[in-house]
Amino acid sequence: MNQPATIRWQPAMAGRAGPLYRAIAAALAEDIANGTLPPGTRLPTHRDLAWDLKVTVGTITRAYQEAERQGLIGGEVGRGTFVRDPRRLVDATVEAGGLLEPATGLIDLSVNATALWPDAAALAAATQAVAQRPDLTALMSYQTPLGHPRLRAAIADWLADTAGLHVTGDQVLLAAGGQGAMQVALAAVTRPGDTLLVEQLTYPGMRTLALHLGLRLVPVPMDGEGLLPDAVEQAARTHGAHALYCMPTLQNPTTATLSLERRRALVSMARRIGLMLVEDDVYGFLKQPAVPTLASLGPDVTLYVSSLSKSLFPGLRTGYVIGPRPLFDRMATVLRATILTPAHLGTVVAAELIDSGEAGRIAQRRRALVAERQGLTRTLLRSLDLSASDPDVTHVWLPLPDNVRRDDLVRAALEHGVKITSAEAFGVGKAEVQNAVRICLLGVDHAGQLERGVSVLDGLIANPVASSATLV
Ligand SMILES: Cc1ncc(COP(=O)(O)O)c(C=O)c1O
Structure with missing residues (x-):
C-alpha cells in the first residue's frame, strides 16, 4: 500500500510563550488550520x-x-x-450517536451558517490557552455583571479592526449572540404595541423577535442599493414609528449595501424626526475596507448590534450592542432582567482569539471561503443574472426568470435533496415579494456538496417543466 511521504516541517516558533512542548503543539495547530499541513500529512518522526x-x-x-x-x-x-x-471528528460524533443529528444526505443551502471545521484547530488552541489562565475562575464569577472590562475591550478592538467603529470597552454591552443583542436594543427603544420599521425584505429572526415583543412590523421600500431614506421618513410619519431595524451592509437577504450618501441621509433624517436606528452589522466584517457604520456617523441616534457568529463561531454566543449613554443604562437593565450576566466562557474564548490575532486570521479565511464558493456558484449558474447579488457575502440572492416560480423551485429542489429559501420567508405582512430565492453557500462542509446542490438548482431552472410537474 502506498504510504504518504513524510514532510519536513519547519514550525514558526518565534515569539511563542509557555512550555516548549505546548508551543510546538500550538504551531502544529496553526499550520493545520492554515492548510500548511493538510489532513493525511505524515508528520516527521519524533527523532527527526x-x-x-x-x-x-x-x-x-x-x-x-x-x-x-x-x-x-x-x-x-x-x-x-x-x-x-x-x-x-464530526463523523465520529454522529456515529457515536452524539450531539449532532445523523446525516440525512440533504444538501442544506438554507441556513447562513459556516463550515467550522477549517477553524477547529484554532478554537481548540484558544480553549486550551483559556484553560491555563490563572484568572479563569475569577472571570466566571458574578463580580462583573456586564462582562469583565478586559473582555469588553477585546470586542472594542475587534470593532475597530473589522468595522472601523471606534469605541471603548466600557461602551460595549455583551449580549447572548446577535439575536440577544437585537432583543436588548429593541426592548430599550420600543414598547409592546409599537410599530417597528424594517426593510421590505428582512431577517426572519427579526420577525420572530417582533412577535415575541409585541411589535408591529412595517416594511419600507428598497431599491437595488437598499433602503430609501425618504421612504423611511414617510413610513415613520405615517405609522408614528420611532425605530427602524436595518442591515446597511450586505443585507440579509438582498446583499445590498447602502452607500455613504444614504447612510448620511438616514442619520440626519433620524435626528430631524426623532427616529432610532437599530443597525445590524453581523455580515459587516466581510466588506473590507469597512463602509462607515451608522453608529460611527450618528452615534447619538444608532443602536449598533452585531455578533461573532458569522466571523468566528456561533456557539460562542458573543453578541454585543453599543448605543448612546441614556440608552446604555436602559439596555443594561434589559440584560439584567433577561440573562442577568453574559455567558463569560464564550467571551473569554472570543477574547483569546482576538488578542492572539487568531480571530483576524479566521475572519480572513472566511472571506477567502466566501470568494471561493461565490466563484464556484457563479460559474455553475453562469446563464443566470447574478449581477445584483454582492459576491462578498455568504449567500446569493437569485432573482428568477419569469417561467420559474420561487415556491415551485424551492419545492422541486427539496424533492431533489436540496434545501433553499424562498423570498417569501423574508417578507413582512402581506407586502408583495420578489420572485427570488436565497442560496447559502457556506453551511455545507465541502465545496463538492455545494457544487452538487447548485447544479441541481441550475438544472431545475434551465429545464423547469421536465424536472418537476409542479414547475411552470
Ligand atoms: C442579519 C442577522 N442578524 C442576526 C443574526 C443572528 O446572529 P446570532 O447567531 O449571533 O444570534 C443572523 C443570523 O443568521 C442574521 O443573519
Whole structure:
C-alpha cells in the first residue's frame, strides 16, 4: 500500500510563550488550520523533528501527545503520525450517536451558517490557552455583571479592526449572540404595541423577535442599493414609528449595501424626526475596507448590534450592542432582567482569539471561503443574472426568470435533496415579494456538496417543466 511521504516541517516558533512542548503543539495547530499541513500529512518522526528543532525527543513526544489530545493528529504503530481530518471528528460524533443529528444526505443551502471545521484547530488552541489562565475562575464569577472590562475591550478592538467603529470597552454591552443583542436594543427603544420599521425584505429572526415583543412590523421600500431614506421618513410619519431595524451592509437577504450618501441621509433624517436606528452589522466584517457604520456617523441616534457568529463561531454566543449613554443604562437593565450576566466562557474564548490575532486570521479565511464558493456558484449558474447579488457575502440572492416560480423551485429542489429559501420567508405582512430565492453557500462542509446542490438548482431552472410537474 502506498504510504504518504513524510514532510519536513519547519514550525514558526518565534515569539511563542509557555512550555516548549505546548508551543510546538500550538504551531502544529496553526499550520493545520492554515492548510500548511493538510489532513493525511505524515508528520516527521519524533527523532527527526527533535533533531530539526534542537530539542529533546521527550519534548516532541509531549507535543505530539498534546496535539493528539486535541484531536488534531493521530498515530498508528509502525505507520507514523498523521494529521487528522477535522471533519472525521464530526463523523465520529454522529456515529457515536452524539450531539449532532445523523446525516440525512440533504444538501442544506438554507441556513447562513459556516463550515467550522477549517477553524477547529484554532478554537481548540484558544480553549486550551483559556484553560491555563490563572484568572479563569475569577472571570466566571458574578463580580462583573456586564462582562469583565478586559473582555469588553477585546470586542472594542475587534470593532475597530473589522468595522472601523471606534469605541471603548466600557461602551460595549455583551449580549447572548446577535439575536440577544437585537432583543436588548429593541426592548430599550420600543414598547409592546409599537410599530417597528424594517426593510421590505428582512431577517426572519427579526420577525420572530417582533412577535415575541409585541411589535408591529412595517416594511419600507428598497431599491437595488437598499433602503430609501425618504421612504423611511414617510413610513415613520405615517405609522408614528420611532425605530427602524436595518442591515446597511450586505443585507440579509438582498446583499445590498447602502452607500455613504444614504447612510448620511438616514442619520440626519433620524435626528430631524426623532427616529432610532437599530443597525445590524453581523455580515459587516466581510466588506473590507469597512463602509462607515451608522453608529460611527450618528452615534447619538444608532443602536449598533452585531455578533461573532458569522466571523468566528456561533456557539460562542458573543453578541454585543453599543448605543448612546441614556440608552446604555436602559439596555443594561434589559440584560439584567433577561440573562442577568453574559455567558463569560464564550467571551473569554472570543477574547483569546482576538488578542492572539487568531480571530483576524479566521475572519480572513472566511472571506477567502466566501470568494471561493461565490466563484464556484457563479460559474455553475453562469446563464443566470447574478449581477445584483454582492459576491462578498455568504449567500446569493437569485432573482428568477419569469417561467420559474420561487415556491415551485424551492419545492422541486427539496424533492431533489436540496434545501433553499424562498423570498417569501423574508417578507413582512402581506407586502408583495420578489420572485427570488436565497442560496447559502457556506453551511455545507465541502465545496463538492455545494457544487452538487447548485447544479441541481441550475438544472431545475434551465429545464423547469421536465424536472418537476409542479414547475411552470
Ligand atoms: C442579519 C442577522 N442578524 C442576526 C443574526 C443572528 O446572529 P446570532 O447567531 O449571533 O444570534 C443572523 C443570523 O443568521 C442574521 O443573519
